[in-house]
Amino acid sequence: MSIEPQLRSDLANIVEPQLVRTLEQLGFLGEVSEVDGQVRVELVLPVTAWPNLALLEAEVLERAPGANVSVRTMNDEQRLELRNFLRGAMASDPGPGHHDHGDAQPRFMAKLSKTRILGISSGKGGVGKSSVTVNLAISLARAGYQVGVLDADVYGFSLPKMLGALNDPIVLGDTVIPTLAHGIRCVSMGYFVPDEQPVIWRGPMLHKAIEQLVTEAWWDEPDFLLIDMPPGTGDVALTLSEVLPRIEMYVVTTPQAAAQRVAQRSAYAARKLKLAVRGVIENMSWFTGDDAKRYEIFGSGGGEKLAAELGVALLGQIPLEMALRSGGDIGEPVVVAHPESDAALAFVALAANVAAQGPARVYRQELRLV
Ligand SMILES: Nc1ncnc2c1ncn2[C@@H]1O[C@H](COP(=O)(O)OP(=O)(O)O)[C@@H](O)[C@H]1O
Ligand SMILES: [Mg+2]
Known part of the structure; x- marks a missing residue:
C-alpha cells in the first residue's frame, strides 16, 4: 500500500543536527512504505553507528508515530555522493552552472x-x-x-x-x-x-x-x-x-x-x-x-x-x-x-x-x- 506523499516530504525535511542539512539533501532517507498498516522508514547513513541516530529516530517517530525505523549503511557510491554534496555545500560559490564536486576552497x-x-x-x-x-x-x-x-x-x-x-x-x-x-x-x-x-x-x-x-x-x-x-x-x-x-x-x-x-x-x-x-x-x-x-x-x-x-x-x-x-x-x-x-x-x-x-x-x- 502506498503511503501519503505528505509523510515522505515531512520526513525528508528533518534536519540532521550534525550536518545541519535535511535528510533529503544528505540522501539519508531511504524507502518509506506501509505494509498492513505498519509504516516502515528506512534511514540510509554513512555508518551504522551514526552519532545522532537516536535523535533522528525520535524525529521520525514524531512525524510517523509507531513507525518501524531501520538503518541501512551507505554504499561507496552513496558515500561519495554525500562527500561531494558536503564539499559543495561549504565551498566558495563557484558561480552559476559550475559543478566542481566541491573541491574549491572552503567558504x-x-x-x-x-x-x-x-x-x-x-x-x-x-x-x-x-x-x-x-x-x-x-x-x-x-x-x-x-x-x-x-x-x-x-x-x-x-x-x-x-x-x-x-x-x-x-x-x-x-x-x-x-x-x-x-x-x-x-x-x-x-x-x-x-x-x-x-x-x-x-x-x-x-x-x-x-x-x-x-x-x-x-x-x-x-x-x-x-x-x-x-x-x-x-x-x-x-x-x-x-x-x-x-x-x-x-x-x-x-x-x-x-x-x-x-x-x-x-x-x-x-x-x-x-x-x-x-x-x-x-x-x-x-x-x-x-x-x-x-x-x-x-x-x-x-x-x-x-x-x-x-x-x-x-x-x-x-x-x-x-x-x-x-x-x-x-x-x-x-x-x-x-x-x-x-x-x-x-x-x-x-x-x-x-x-x-x-x-x-x-x-x-x-x-x-x-
Ligand atoms: N580556572 C580554573 N579553575 C580550576 N582549574 C583550572 C582552571 N583553569 C584550568 N584549570 C585546570 O588546570 C589544568 C590545566 O588547564 P588546561 O586548560 O589543560 O591548560 P593548557 O591548555 O593551557 O595547558 C587542567 O587540569 C584544568 O582543568
Ligand atoms: Mg591544553
Whole structure:
C-alpha cells in the first residue's frame, strides 16, 4: 500500500543536527512504505553507528508515530555522493552552472566569510588555554552562534577529553565530519595519531597535518572557529598565519608577573607573523573561599598589565573553580555542568565581549591609497 506523499516530504525535511542539512539533501532517507498498516522508514547513513541516530529516530517517530525505523549503511557510491554534496555545500560559490564536486576552497576561509577564526594561545602550558577554548566555544554556541573547535595543540591534545567527544570522527574519503559535543563541532589531531604515543612532528609534516585539519574537516561556515594552539610560538602559528591569515589571536595568561612576561613574548611573535592580537584572557584570577572572600592565589594584575602593554582589551577574568578542573577531566565543561558558577558566568561574559568587539579590521597593503 502506498503511503501519503505528505509523510515522505515531512520526513525528508528533518534536519540532521550534525550536518545541519535535511535528510533529503544528505540522501539519508531511504524507502518509506506501509505494509498492513505498519509504516516502515528506512534511514540510509554513512555508518551504522551514526552519532545522532537516536535523535533522528525520535524525529521520525514524531512525524510517523509507531513507525518501524531501520538503518541501512551507505554504499561507496552513496558515500561519495554525500562527500561531494558536503564539499559543495561549504565551498566558495563557484558561480552559476559550475559543478566542481566541491573541491574549491572552503567558504569559511575566504576573506569575506562571516566566520571569525579565534586562535587561543598562551606563552606556556598549564595556564588553562584548553579550558578557555572549550568553555568559550560552548558559551558562544549557547548565545546562538554556530561554533567549531580545532585542537591544534599537537603536543598535548586535550579537547576531545574535555568535551567528552571521544568517538572517532566519521571520515568520507578526504572529508572529515567533526564530532558534535555540547553543540559544538570538534576536530582534534588526537583522533588521527595512535593513542598515548608521543608524536615527533617535523616541520613539513606538521604543516601538512594542520593544513589538512583546517581544509578537510567539514566546518561548514560557522560563526566562530576556535583553535587551541600549542603554547609558545612555533610552527603551528606560522602555518596558521599562512593558511588562515584572518586568524585573531587571544592570549591566555595567569595573574602572575612571570606568566605575563612569557605570554607577552608569544603575543609579540604573533605580531611578527602579522596576526591580529585581539585580546587578553586572564585565568585563575582568584579563588572564592567558603568564607566568601576572594583569594588571589596567583597574585593580581597580570592580565591587565599584559593587555595594556599590547594595547588590547582584557576581555575576561576567570576565577579558579574546582568544578572547572573536575569537569574538564570527565568531559563535562563547567559552563554545562555548573552554569550558575562564577567561572561559568565569567565565560558567558567573555563570550559576549568577544562577540561584541566584532572581527578584526584588516588593512591590506594593496588597498592603501598613498
Ligand atoms: N580556572 C580554573 N579553575 C580550576 N582549574 C583550572 C582552571 N583553569 C584550568 N584549570 C585546570 O588546570 C589544568 C590545566 O588547564 P588546561 O586548560 O589543560 O591548560 P593548557 O591548555 O593551557 O595547558 C587542567 O587540569 C584544568 O582543568
Ligand atoms: Mg591544553
